[in-house]
Amino acid sequence: MSDPARLAIGDLARQTGTKVNTVRFYEDIGLLPCPMRTASGRRIYNAADVRRLSFIRHGRTLGFSVDEIRSLLALSDQPERDCGEAAAIARQHLRDIEERIARLQTLRSALVGVAASCDGGRAADCRVIEAIAGVALLNNE
C-alpha cells in the first residue's frame, strides 16, 4: 500500500491513536462506514475516515458516550439540520460530569476520614473496616 491516499487499517489506527481492533469494533457498531476492500479483502481507508475517527476519539476523550457521538456524527452528516441538538447534548453532558464531580467529592470527604483513621493494629479494631461496616458514616454525617 504505497499510495498515501489508501490507508491500511494499521495506518488509520496509528494516525488516530486507536487500536486496530477498536477500529473494527467501531465499524461493527456503525460509527465508521464499511470501507472498501482490496482484492484480498483488506480494508482501505482515506483522509475522510481519519477525520471521522479523530472526531470519534476526541469525543470519547471528552467523555461522550458512543450514543452521544452517534448523534453528533449524524448531525455533522446533515449540515443543514439545526445545531441546537448538538448544543443540548454538550450541555447535558456537562451537567452529567458536574454531577459526577460532586458525587466523587462527597465520596472523597467520607474517605478522607476513613483512610486517615487507621495505620496498623489488630484488624478486629480497624477503624477503616468499622467505618465501612457502620451505618454512622453514611447516615450520621
Added chain:
Amino acid sequence: MSDPARLAIGDLARQTGTKVNTVRFYEDIGLLPCPMRTASGRRIYNAADVRRLSFIRHGRTLGFSVDEIRSLLALSDQPERDCGEAAAIARQHLRDIEERIARLQTLRSALVGVAASCDGGRAADCRVIEAIAGVALLNNE
C-alpha cells in the same frame, strides 16, 4: 418463614437495599457464603448475613471495587491480622478518587467552552461539532 432469625433472600435483599439477583450474584463470586437451604431448596439467611451484605453495599457505595471489598472482608474475617493492609487499600482508593476528580475537572473546563459556544444555527457551522472535531481544543489549549 415466620422465625425472624431465618430470612428469605427477599428479606435479606430488602433489609440491605439489594436486588435479589444481586444477592445471588455475590454468592456466585464468593462475597457471600453459600447459605443453608430449606427442604425445598430455598436459601436461608441470618443476622450475620445482613451485616456482611451491608458491609459489601456500603463499600460499593464508597466506590470500592469488588476485589477491594474481598480483601477488606478477608481482613475482618481474620481479626488478628494486621490492619495496615486495610488502611493501605483505603488510602489507595482515596488517591484513585482524587485522580478521577482531577480528570473530570479538566474535562469540565474543556466542555464549558464547548457547550457554551453554540445555541442554534446550521449544523455545518456548529461550534460544538467543530470543537470536538478540531485538534485545537486538545492540542492548543
Added chain:
DNA sequence: ATACAATCTACAGCTACTGTAGAAGCAAGC
C-alpha cells in the same frame, strides 16, 4: 381450589472495548 407472590436455575445483555486463536496475505532478504 385457585390465584398470586416469591424463589429456583441458567443464561443473555449492558458499556466500550481488549485480547486471543488460527488462518491467510504481504514485503524483504537470501
Added chain:
DNA sequence: GCTTGCTTCTACAGTAGCTGTAGATTGTAT
C-alpha cells in the same frame, strides 16, 4: 523460490458489576 516476520482477516471470549428474562417450583392467602 523460500523463509522469516509483520499485518490483516474472522470470530469469539473476557473485562466490571450487575440486571433482566424464561420457565419451572414452592409458599401463602383467600
